[in-house]
Amino acid sequence: MTDTTHETPASILIIDDHPLLRRGVTQLLELEDDLVLAGETGEPAEGVRLARELDPDLVLLDLNMPGMNGIETLKRLRDDGFAGRIVIFTVSDNEEDVVDALQAGADGYLLKDMDPDEMVRQLRQATLGRMVISESLTALLAEALRHQRSKPAAPDIHSLTQREREILGELAAGLSNKMIARKLDITEGTVKVHVKHLLKKLNLRSRVEAAVWAVQEGLDR
Amino acid sequence: MTDTTHETPASILIIDDHPLLRRGVTQLLELEDDLVLAGETGEPAEGVRLARELDPDLVLLDLNMPGMNGIETLKRLRDDGFAGRIVIFTVSDNEEDVVDALQAGADGYLLKDMDPDEMVRQLRQATLGRMVISESLTALLAEALRHQRSKPAAPDIHSLTQREREILGELAAGLSNKMIARKLDITEGTVKVHVKHLLKKLNLRSRVEAAVWAVQEGLDR
DNA sequence: GCGGGCCTATCCCCTAGGAGGTAGCGGGCC
DNA sequence: GGCCCGCTACCTCCTAGGGGATAGGCCCGC
16 A cells, blocks of 8 residues: 555656746656656646646646745645645755655755755655755754754654643544543543644644554553 | 543433333442433433433443334433443344344343343443343344344445445545545546445444444544 | 456545653752 | 642533545446
């Protein structure tokens, strides 16, 4: 399941307002027989529409575009149900941008000044489900982690309060909010508040993700 | 989490229309300091109300009662959000009854002719989260399994179709129905149908339970 | 050929879940 | 004393999820 092997070439949609750069990438893709262009556009809103229509394996997304910025576009893609990979492709090596993008659910962050061969290699890795980050950003990322950003970049059990951990445990046992409320003798509304908070802290999008994560981390016992 | 140790005694609610039998069990409980009577009633509907009010750790439930039968009562308790243990307590060693009760979510099935000491031992096991079945029923259960009942008693991956397994895999990855639909290029409605069917086949109550089960079984990779 | 399982889709209906906000209360910290 | 955090509770609004039912197209086995 969660098939990430590509018997057929991986399709890529480019959303970037620089025509020349799009041209560069498409030329690059033409040389590879396991990567194929699904479509391209310079308009963020059009990009969301195309993602729905073409359902590419990967979206290469510029951060700085007129109208809607990249982060916003990323969120809209996810809200719209797009389940493929989303890789940011930008000139900005600003720490804030990198952190924001990753926290918004980007599967990669590549800089536009990268070597073409390296670019292809990274795209291929991304279509296989791996997180890809431009090499020059790793030091910056390490630094960001050391200084402990306010918004945690990865799920971290330690950011949860005791009560939230307790709720998470019950949630991972498959209990509904109502059942958890009954068990802990609080109202369902309060359970919802705890769930809401722990999802935010863990940067997860649903109770299912939280349950799966908890089980994989062995927090459910 | 999912705390099943009882620093305080485990409370038990008895729902049984035989006053004498209730008396017998309560007397039995009085001899044990780790088990305590939460309440008792001969009325199924009253039992559901009491379960909500008293929120006992365990409900001891008769199968054959006038008005609402035990299975129906069991379902109402679960619908009402009761998350504690529910153990069937009956004279019936009918295979159909046993299978139905367990499939409806009973955590145990004890026969009324059992030895008092054994009864206490089994109740204690049940409060600790273990499934308890009267010894004399084990052969019958084995037989039922051998003849492969139409409704599978336990989650079984083999009862799923290929497509359902695929859906389960995506579900266990934390994807929403909408995302799964996009990824597999079918409508969200169809995904819902598959999810509905696999939940029924696996005898699970929500996608969260399905996701947790799949992860624990290693089906998500 | 006919039945049955599988996949797809659509309809209705209702509950569960999650985002946003406000607020009271207790405890610890400065 | 004031302030923040954790826990509780309530509110509104909207979407996601799930039950039940029906049905068409497809393929396979009898």
